[in-house]
Amino acid sequence: MALGRRKQLILQAIIEDYINTAEPVGSRTVSKKYLTNVSPATIRNEMADLEEMGYIEQPHTSAGRVPSDKGYRLYVDELMDKKALNEQEYEYIRREFMEVVGEIDLLIKQASRILSAMTKYASIVTAPQFKRTSLKHLQLIKVDNRNILAVIVTDAGIIKNSIIRIDNDIEDGILERINKILNHKLMGLSIAELMNIDIAKLEADVGPIIEYRQVLNKVLPELLQALRYSERVEVFSDGAANLLDLPEYSDVQKAKDFFNVLNENELLYELLNDVSNNITVTIGKENKIHQLKDCSLITATYSYNGKIIGSIGVLGPTRMKYSRVISIVDCLTQSLSEILTKIVK
Amino acid sequence: MALGRRKQLILQAIIEDYINTAEPVGSRTVSKKYLTNVSPATIRNEMADLEEMGYIEQPHTSAGRVPSDKGYRLYVDELMDKKALNEQEYEYIRREFMEVVGEIDLLIKQASRILSAMTKYASIVTAPQFKRTSLKHLQLIKVDNRNILAVIVTDAGIIKNSIIRIDNDIEDGILERINKILNHKLMGLSIAELMNIDIAKLEADVGPIIEYRQVLNKVLPELLQALRYSERVEVFSDGAANLLDLPEYSDVQKAKDFFNVLNENELLYELLNDVSNNITVTIGKENKIHQLKDCSLITATYSYNGKIIGSIGVLGPTRMKYSRVISIVDCLTQSLSEILTKIVK
DNA sequence: ATTAGCACTCAATGATAAAGAGTGCTAACA
DNA sequence: TGTTAGCACTCTTTATCATTGAGTGCTAAT
Structure with missing residues (x-):
C-alpha cells in the first residue's frame, strides 16, 4: 500500500x-x-x-x-507541506479582531468575516455554547409591573436577556432579596447544571416566608424555560458568494444547492459539532450531508480558559487550498481563544 | 400622454x-x-x-x-390590479410570527424569513431603530470589580447590554444609588436625546457627595459611548438564494454582483432608510445604487405605537410580481407593528 | 526500467444550414 | 379611417458535421 x-x-x-x-x-x-x-x-x-x-x-x-x-x-x-502564514497575514488577523469591541457575538461574526475574506471560501462559526459556561451573575430587574427582565452573565462573558411575564406585581424588596439568594445559590454552576436544577430544593433554601416562595415559584420556571430556549443553536456564516467565483459553481443549480445548505442552521450546527480538539478535515464524500459530497470542510474548536466552547469552519470545494486554509483556521482559533480569555479578565 | x-x-x-x-x-x-x-x-x-x-x-x-x-x-x-392576500396566506403570516418568542431581533429575523419565503425574492429588514425609542429602564450591574454591565430597556422592548470597564472597584451601595438617580432623571428620554445629554448638568443633580460624582464621571461617558456605538445599523437579509431560480440570474456574474450588494450592510441601510409612511416601489434605474439597475425594491415601514422605527423590503428583478409582493409587504408590516405593540404591553 | 512513437478517443470549437418567432409594411376591407 | 391578412425580411436558436487538439494506452526500441 x-x-x-x-x-x-x-x-x-x-x-x-x-x-x-x-x-x-x-x-x-x-x-x-x-x-x-x-x-x-x-x-x-x-x-x-x-x-x-x-x-x-x-x-x-x-x-x-x-x-x-x-x-x-x-x-x-x-x-502536503504545511507552511505557516506569513507575518502580514498574521498581523491582518490581529488587527481585524482589534476593531471589534463589545458583545461576544460581534467577535464571532468578525471571526467569520475574517475567515471567509482570507480563504475566499464560505465560513461557518458557532457562537459560544452558552451551556458550557458557568453563571457569573444573575440579575432580575423589574421593568414594569407585568415584566421582569432577567440578565444572565456567564464567565465567558456571554450575556443573555430574557423577559419574564408575571400576572401580579412583585414588590421591589422581595425581588431584590430573591435575586440575592439566587445569586448566592447558583453562582458558579454551569448553565447546563442550572437548566436541570431542582426547584423544590431551592425553595427550601429560600426559607419559610410565603411571599418569597410564591415569587420564586413564579419566576424560576420561566427563567429556566428561557434558558432552555436560548440554548438553541446560533450559527453564523459568511462569504458564500465567494464560491461563485469558482468554476465548480458556474452551474447555478450547484450554487443554489450549496446556499440552501448554508441556510439550514441545524445542518451547519451538526457539521460543526465535532468536539475533537484538533483541526478536522472532511473531504468530499466523507461528509455525512450528501449535498456536500463535492465539498471539503475544515473545522477547529475555540475555547475559553481551556474549555472548548465553540467551533469555526471553512467550507469549499474538494479542490481546496488545504494547506493555506488549515493555517488560517489554526491561527484564527488561537487568536479567538486568546481574545476571549483576555476579554473576560 | x-x-x-x-x-x-x-x-x-x-x-x-x-x-x-x-x-x-x-x-x-x-x-x-x-x-x-x-x-x-x-x-x-x-x-x-x-x-x-x-x-x-x-x-x-x-x-x-x-x-x-x-x-x-x-x-x-x-x-395593475391590486388583489389582497387570501385567507390562507394571511393565516400563514400570523402563525409564523406566533412561533417566535423572546428577543425582538428574532422577531425581525423571522419577518425577513417570512418575507423571502412568501415572495421567493430576497428580503431585507432593519432592526428597530434604537434611538427612536425611549428609555424605560436603566440598570447598572456590578459583574466583578473591573466590569459593570449596563442594561438598557426601551419602551419598544429593545434590550441592549454593554460592558463598562472600570479601573477601581465601586462600592455596591454607591452604584445602586447612582442607578436610582439616573433612572429617575433619564427615564422617558429618547435614546437620541440621551446620547446628547449634558453630563455636567447631571452631575449637579447628583448632589455634592464626591464619591457619587466620581462614579458618575467614570460610568456615564462610557455608557454614552456604548450607546453611540450600538446605534450602528443592523440589517438582516434572507432568501438571496431564491434569486438563483430566476432566469435573469442564470448568469453567475450577475448573481455575484447581487450578493455583494446584500453583504454591504451600509448600502442596504441606505435603501431602507426611506422614512415615508407608505409602501414605496423603486423600479430599475430609479435605484440610486447602480448595481441594482435591473432590480426593483419594495419597502415599507413598521412602527411601534404609531412611531416608525424600522423598515422591511423585498429586492428582486424588475420583472417582479409587484401586486403580490406589495400585498405581502403590506400585510407583514401591519402584523409586525401590531405584534410589537402587543409585546410591549 | 525508461522512453519515443503512434494510433486512438473524445471533448471543445467553429462553421454552416435550417427552423422559427416576430416584425414592419403594403394593400385590401368594413 | 381603423382594422386586418399577407408577405418579405431580420435575427436568434438549434442542430449537424467536420476539425482540432489534448491526452491516453500500447508497442517496440533503448
Missing part, C-alpha cells in the same frame, strides 16, 4: 496543479512543470497505477487526471 | 405575460391570450406606438417586446 516516492511526487503534483487551475492534469504538464527529469510516458505509466489504486480519476478518456477524495485524503495526511 | 384604453390593455398584457414567463411577448401571444378580439396586426401597430412612447422595448428585431422601467412604473401606478 505504501506509495513509491515517485508516485507520491506525481500525485502531489497532480493535486497541486489541479487545485490551482481546476483543469484535469495531463502527463505532459506533470513532466514539464514538476518532474522535469521524467518523461511523460513514464508519468503516464505511474498515473495509470495511481488511478488503479484510486487516488486519481479520469473525467473521460482524452482528459488528464483529477484527484479523487482518496487522493486528497492522502495528500492532506501525508504529502 | 394619456394612453388609450386599448394601449393600456396591451401594455398590461405584455407586462403580466412577461412577469410570468420572462420571455419577450409578441403580438400573436397578446392577441391569443389577452385581447382575443383584436388581430395581431393591430396589436403590432399599437406596440410600435408603445415602444415609441418608451413603455416597452425590443431586445432585437425578431423578438417580442419587453417592458421598460417606464412601463413598469405606469403599470404599478395605474394599470
Whole structure:
C-alpha cells in the first residue's frame, strides 16, 4: 500500500496543479512543470497505477487526471507541506479582531468575516455554547409591573436577556432579596447544571416566608424555560458568494444547492459539532450531508480558559487550498481563544 | 400622454405575460391570450406606438417586446390590479410570527424569513431603530470589580447590554444609588436625546457627595459611548438564494454582483432608510445604487405605537410580481407593528 | 526500467444550414 | 379611417458535421 516516492511526487503534483487551475492534469504538464527529469510516458505509466489504486480519476478518456477524495485524503495526511502564514497575514488577523469591541457575538461574526475574506471560501462559526459556561451573575430587574427582565452573565462573558411575564406585581424588596439568594445559590454552576436544577430544593433554601416562595415559584420556571430556549443553536456564516467565483459553481443549480445548505442552521450546527480538539478535515464524500459530497470542510474548536466552547469552519470545494486554509483556521482559533480569555479578565 | 384604453390593455398584457414567463411577448401571444378580439396586426401597430412612447422595448428585431422601467412604473401606478392576500396566506403570516418568542431581533429575523419565503425574492429588514425609542429602564450591574454591565430597556422592548470597564472597584451601595438617580432623571428620554445629554448638568443633580460624582464621571461617558456605538445599523437579509431560480440570474456574474450588494450592510441601510409612511416601489434605474439597475425594491415601514422605527423590503428583478409582493409587504408590516405593540404591553 | 512513437478517443470549437418567432409594411376591407 | 391578412425580411436558436487538439494506452526500441 505504501506509495513509491515517485508516485507520491506525481500525485502531489497532480493535486497541486489541479487545485490551482481546476483543469484535469495531463502527463505532459506533470513532466514539464514538476518532474522535469521524467518523461511523460513514464508519468503516464505511474498515473495509470495511481488511478488503479484510486487516488486519481479520469473525467473521460482524452482528459488528464483529477484527484479523487482518496487522493486528497492522502495528500492532506501525508504529502502536503504545511507552511505557516506569513507575518502580514498574521498581523491582518490581529488587527481585524482589534476593531471589534463589545458583545461576544460581534467577535464571532468578525471571526467569520475574517475567515471567509482570507480563504475566499464560505465560513461557518458557532457562537459560544452558552451551556458550557458557568453563571457569573444573575440579575432580575423589574421593568414594569407585568415584566421582569432577567440578565444572565456567564464567565465567558456571554450575556443573555430574557423577559419574564408575571400576572401580579412583585414588590421591589422581595425581588431584590430573591435575586440575592439566587445569586448566592447558583453562582458558579454551569448553565447546563442550572437548566436541570431542582426547584423544590431551592425553595427550601429560600426559607419559610410565603411571599418569597410564591415569587420564586413564579419566576424560576420561566427563567429556566428561557434558558432552555436560548440554548438553541446560533450559527453564523459568511462569504458564500465567494464560491461563485469558482468554476465548480458556474452551474447555478450547484450554487443554489450549496446556499440552501448554508441556510439550514441545524445542518451547519451538526457539521460543526465535532468536539475533537484538533483541526478536522472532511473531504468530499466523507461528509455525512450528501449535498456536500463535492465539498471539503475544515473545522477547529475555540475555547475559553481551556474549555472548548465553540467551533469555526471553512467550507469549499474538494479542490481546496488545504494547506493555506488549515493555517488560517489554526491561527484564527488561537487568536479567538486568546481574545476571549483576555476579554473576560 | 394619456394612453388609450386599448394601449393600456396591451401594455398590461405584455407586462403580466412577461412577469410570468420572462420571455419577450409578441403580438400573436397578446392577441391569443389577452385581447382575443383584436388581430395581431393591430396589436403590432399599437406596440410600435408603445415602444415609441418608451413603455416597452425590443431586445432585437425578431423578438417580442419587453417592458421598460417606464412601463413598469405606469403599470404599478395605474394599470395593475391590486388583489389582497387570501385567507390562507394571511393565516400563514400570523402563525409564523406566533412561533417566535423572546428577543425582538428574532422577531425581525423571522419577518425577513417570512418575507423571502412568501415572495421567493430576497428580503431585507432593519432592526428597530434604537434611538427612536425611549428609555424605560436603566440598570447598572456590578459583574466583578473591573466590569459593570449596563442594561438598557426601551419602551419598544429593545434590550441592549454593554460592558463598562472600570479601573477601581465601586462600592455596591454607591452604584445602586447612582442607578436610582439616573433612572429617575433619564427615564422617558429618547435614546437620541440621551446620547446628547449634558453630563455636567447631571452631575449637579447628583448632589455634592464626591464619591457619587466620581462614579458618575467614570460610568456615564462610557455608557454614552456604548450607546453611540450600538446605534450602528443592523440589517438582516434572507432568501438571496431564491434569486438563483430566476432566469435573469442564470448568469453567475450577475448573481455575484447581487450578493455583494446584500453583504454591504451600509448600502442596504441606505435603501431602507426611506422614512415615508407608505409602501414605496423603486423600479430599475430609479435605484440610486447602480448595481441594482435591473432590480426593483419594495419597502415599507413598521412602527411601534404609531412611531416608525424600522423598515422591511423585498429586492428582486424588475420583472417582479409587484401586486403580490406589495400585498405581502403590506400585510407583514401591519402584523409586525401590531405584534410589537402587543409585546410591549 | 525508461522512453519515443503512434494510433486512438473524445471533448471543445467553429462553421454552416435550417427552423422559427416576430416584425414592419403594403394593400385590401368594413 | 381603423382594422386586418399577407408577405418579405431580420435575427436568434438549434442542430449537424467536420476539425482540432489534448491526452491516453500500447508497442517496440533503448
